Amino acid sequence: MTALRRHRALHAIWDRGPGWRGALATVNHTDIGRRFIVTAFVFFCIGGVLAMLIRTQLATPGSAFVGPAIYNQIFTMHGSIMMFLFAIPMIEGLAFYMLPKLLGGRDMAYPRLSAFGYWCYLFGGTILVLALLFGVAPDGGWFMYTPLSSKTYTPGINADIWLIGVTFVEVSAMAAAIEIMVSVLKLRAPGLRIDQMPLFAWYLLVTALMMLIGFPPLILGSILLEIERAFDWPFFDPNRGGDPLLWQHLFWLFGHPEVYIIFLPAAGVVSTVLPVMARSRIVGYGWIIAAILALAILSFGLWVHHMFATGIPHMALGFFSAASALVAIPTGIQIFAWIGTIWAGRPELKLPMLHIFGFFVVFIIGGLTGVMLAMVPFNWQAHDTAFVTAHLHYVLVGGFIFPMLAGAAYWLPHFTGRRPIERLGKAAFWLIFIGFNLTFFMMHMVGLLGQPRRVYSYPEAMGWTWYNLLASFGSFIMAFGFALFALDVAMQVFLGRRSQRNPWRAGTLEWAMLLPPPTYNFASLPRVADHDPLAADPDLATALARGEGYLAEPRHGWRETLAGDMLTGRPEYIVLLPGNSLLPLVMAIMTGGFFLSILGGVYVLAPVFLVAVAACGWRWAWRVGQREDLGAIDAGCDLVLPIHGEAPGSPGYWGSVLAIVADGTLFATLVFGYAYLWTIASGWPPPQLIAATPFAAGLSVIALAAASLAGRRAGAVPATAATRRIALGIGSAAQLAALAALVFEIATAVPPPASHAYAATVMVLFAYAAVHVALALLLMVFAWNRVGAGFVSDRRTAELRVAAMWQDYAAVVTLVVLLVTKVPAMLS
Template sequence: MTQSTASDQPHDPAALHAELDTVWKALPGWRGFVSEVNHGAIGLRFMITAIIYFAIGGVLAMLIRVQLASPRAAFVGPDIYNQLFTMHGTIMMFLFAIPMLEGLALYLLPKVMGARDMAYPRLSALGWWCYALGGAILLVAMLAGVAPDGGWFMYTPLSDKVHTPGINADVWLLGVTFVEISAICAAVEITVSILKVRAEGMSLVRLPLFAWYMLGTAAMMLIGFPPLILGSILLEVQRAFDWAFFDPMRGGDPILWQHLFWLFGHPEVYIIFLPAAGALSMMIATFARQPLIGHAMIVAAIWAMVFLSFGLWVHHMFTIGIPHLALAFFSAASMLVAVPTSIQIFAWIGTLWSGRPRWSLPMLYIAGFFLTFVLGGLTGVMLAAVPFNWQAHDTAFVTAHLHYVLIGGFVFPMLAAITYWMPHFTGRRAVPGMSAAAFWMILIGVHGTFLVMHLTGLLGMPRRVSIYPDNPEWELLNLISSVGGFIMTAGFALFAADMGLQFLMGRRTRRNPWRATSLDWAMRLPPPSYNLASLPRADMETDERKLSPARLDTLATTLAMGEGLLPGAPRGVRETLIVDAISGRSEAVAVLPSNTMRPMVTALTIGVFFLAMLAGLYWVAAAVIVLIAAVCASWIRLVAPAHAGYAPVPDRIESLPASPSYPHALGWWGSAVLLTANASLFGSLLFAVAFLAVVAPGWNNLPADDGPGFVRLAALLVMGTGGALLLWAALRSRHAGHGGHQVVIGAGVLAVTAGALGVGWTMNGSPTEHARFAVQGAILAYLIAHTLILVTMHLAAARGHRIGVKKIAIGGVLAQWHGYTGAVTLIGALALAVSRL
């Protein structure tokens, strides 16, 4: 079925908006809260929840400053103090910074790219529920007095079962891993949405800078988060089942945890900075009243930072005994990353210098960013020098540097972004009065707290101490920092009050109050759930560098009148456009899911698994895994009209195929991106094996002879044959499950499972005896888990076929997972054989 394009016939704008509102609106009451999947609502939930966690983390910081204001303070004991600084760091890094950027991206990306929603609305909702529930586990543990107390980095061996026998460390490992599910969901969502869900004709060359920044951020999240997830799993397995990954007495090495943690930890600094830089780029162009200079150089700088960020993790480990050649390499990389950062800063300054800046409130916070972040960057270059790092490592100097970078590079830009987009969220103007006062209090408080802390560190004060009775030279400096901290907190409270007044008492604002040129202001405020009544066509100008405020207003009127693509919702389903990733040429129409409770139910089920693990109910946790698989299998859906009376969804909409009839639809892209993160996890596991084999001092001290043996070689051969069968089926089939390939796939899954179980049965030792057996068990568990995933996917596909889902919509996804499972099986079998595991 082919329909004429929207531009060929007139539309009643009021009817279009009413039609769209019927399809896109949330359900009333509590049902709307638990079933909402719209990107705008989910993005706001992320940001509001992150701000609440920021307030809690700020209160914890003030409790720390009270304790450190005097050298012999008895405000809290050492045990509570350890929980305070651990929870402060954990909340700020995992529950505030990353979710805040996720929320900003989810809210803004469809708007700035001329789309109606993200690629996977249900995945966004699942991410928020995992984030909220995972954070709740940490907060409840803190209220119960069993919060994690080993630092936000959880270094081993202090975090193992011997040194932390309670559940404190388990709370961190399980709670943070739960939250990291949210981060992976967001990374997949952001990547595919930027590449495939945007306005027609918006090629990569015309892509807004904010989207470029978020694409780089998502790429780092996909590669950087899996090492932390793997490390958390391995450490939790060691604590729960006594597997010997990090125990040097049994062939492990605690330094492995540091490598896995900082493989995530240093890219995270840039994961936090890049979205803030994207927001800065949009705001600076608006207030300078001219396009940002050096667009191509900024894009190059973004990807240079993405690449270099993964070569800096040893920057945090200079004092552990790294060889001199490696020290020189990582020191040079740490200094080199300042180059792409400087390119962006000079581009922003040059834009302001050559433009006609308006000093509205957001510009004050942008000025605070320049001052604070540049100072933090300079101390970062100092810490990149190995001799200086050796002297300042683990002192208050590093704490000061970290806060200058994070507050300067993220908090000040986020405060500017909140004031800039507040009319977007509320449809109201700011209430004059407190705004400037809040800024000056925050600025003075930040520098009052952390500027003198550099000197405290240079005088030798270590981090994470609660009293210092023998060092009176630190007392005055700590008192100044504490006073500055309370001034900063008062400034944040005043800022929150100012935003609350704007929400409650602000006057209604016009559509584009800042006279910006980006598409997020081409809609009424606050925006409707569907963003645009019709989507931009290729012949409409959407490049923010070429639009003027007047031309943006004209475009907004044109789209509101229904003169673009996909006007209204005549088929009764949520629709947006799928484009070619490079050229922006229209390829298909995405038919998106409507309101559903499946994300909440899935997150609750996953939460039960983590709670069962926390309680030590491991058999219950194993049973819940089956329930999680069943819930995930229920996500497959048949595209159908949302309400009775609408026409059936055709295979072709406006001369374009609908996504259920499109071979490389959004599901195919999402699967490919998710497998990228999966490959990073598997690569991190191989890195762990190689590291232990080369570095761990007791790696070769096996408690028993672990020679290959005929049975073991046979099991490895069977496992490798299964992997080859799966890989062959994926390469030979356009979509899995077609014709005779079903038999090959079934044989491959059985062979991989049987071979992995056979290798495990032939081990001459237990994972509790030696790290070599532990990592062998980890590889085997990974491969068996993927065979179970394949079985679950095929069961879901069979259900989909029964309810009418076309094979073309799911076959390509199955083929990807067959190929990936086959490839990692071959690599895993080779690793087991070569290393004589």
């Protein structure tokens, strides 16, 4: 087959299809990645306009530009948009677009999940922005502290919009985290060992792990606060055993790792672009990986440094202050590795390098003010002032925006297939750099002079006028810089000259393809044995186009890529990826319906949409699942491999493992909240505990143990279809009995949840267990139907193993819930 015929055949398989239907149904990672990036940039522009409004208001004392109510909405939405609708989705977009190309694959592990995540993000973000247009946007600050965000002080739907909209968007982030981890660990090119993986993939792997563990506390907090607002269950009400500080703990358990979740991928861009610009290899590859691993874990021990002024005891402050200072060490290691890389090479001051220069200056200043704020005595002086606002902007703009601008300048020829216009880009850089520093350096100063953050006005006598005026002036210079950047991109897209392949002479795989990239990335998949495969073999791109790699022959309309061993990259099986479908869009619409019915208080509709989501999920899994044994088939280069459904450790299996990790984190956080209230909050022990009767609880434990045994029997090999069906039938019946016992407990044993935070928390714990038993039941019934349809064999048991895994998880959480609720009641 000639290269051109191969291109046409592969393109026909991987293309989105014509018209609107094709645009809506596409699941290709290049399309989804681009959409995330463009949508995130649109939200960035909206957030930027809000920032301009803030600076216009503060430019002069006593300004009447906007009133305080609108101002509250503007600064809340500015922060929320930049954090939730711009930064994280931009990372997701870059990861989706870049990872398969960087790792030598053809797509992400779950293309339909990518599409579903995008639609959730778009719909959730749209809810937030529409609220702004209608004047009902959130107005309690981007971290939504209670009691300000509780029903008493925010009676409208402003806070609900934040809680619902952000949670909707977080569905997308959780999906992306799982997808990135599985893609990096399993879907690398043959031979690409983990210790030779591009640093950007390491950064994204660690970031995804952090997202997996960092986002559930926020999702839980949002659920609890929304329940409190909707049904008056007092999790955060100190008069009924709640504690407003529980919200702060839940929020910052997410919020501080979030800073590193944003920083690490951007640092990955620096580690990728810098060596190319310096004409050198990265110095300290292993040290950098060690540093990002340390950052990832240490960052989960810092959250209380956002709460230093809340009256937490000195010793606890000391724990978190020490951890906050420690985290500077791995960051410093990365900085020195980058400086060493520049030192070892012959740097060229092209546009990406200029943005990296901006990153160094701004981020290091932000890091130093961060160390200042980590020290409790200074923190108390600067708390809640504009100094903190300036610091976080130095960290986030320095640590995210400048690296992303460097990445944009570096990869735009890849996206567009066209050359950049250097002068325009350089002018944009200088405007952004000068404008940013003028704005936020002044904000440091005025913060030290005592200006609180989030004030909508100030009297002239405070002496803050000139600082604010200069800051506002700087912000408009910066805005012109971003406008020039957008113009530069537009001109490159529409007027730029054709770019050559690999214009920067980089060594990574994403440049081993046509520009802009074809829908399938690589005509055949490479074998990789070097950190910089393109540097080791400059003719690699041509060889791959000629079909000299793996999976070179298009067949049966299959979307094929390879999966391998997590460490060595040794090929294990061929993954058949699902094609274009409207199902992700429909499912996202149903999910949106669920969230909107809660937002509108039409609770009767919520279960209807939930059933619709479950139906979509059922159809999705039914159609994607393999239906017959195919045996081992040719993968090219004398390699014969099974299909993913017939191999152990399929992407679906690992996705379920990671989903359980995230779910388990949410559950652990819920138990933490329960223990926290019991230990710290006033009004405990509660006036009424759960009924101590153990019968229903014992029944549910026995039934779930039986269901777990049945699940294992169903997945055992060898077994006949009839044996599997009987085991699954028994398991489902046992699950149904356990669910009934839990519902009985909820109805009869738990005190009224609005009476005390204890009762509310216990009710949520039981509801959590019941929901998971119901989910496990659904999966087991699904597996029962698959066996009945003849779609399961001794070679294809992945669906049974996934159902059994969720059943085991449901059993464990139910046992924990019963232990932490019933035992104290029995002992009292």
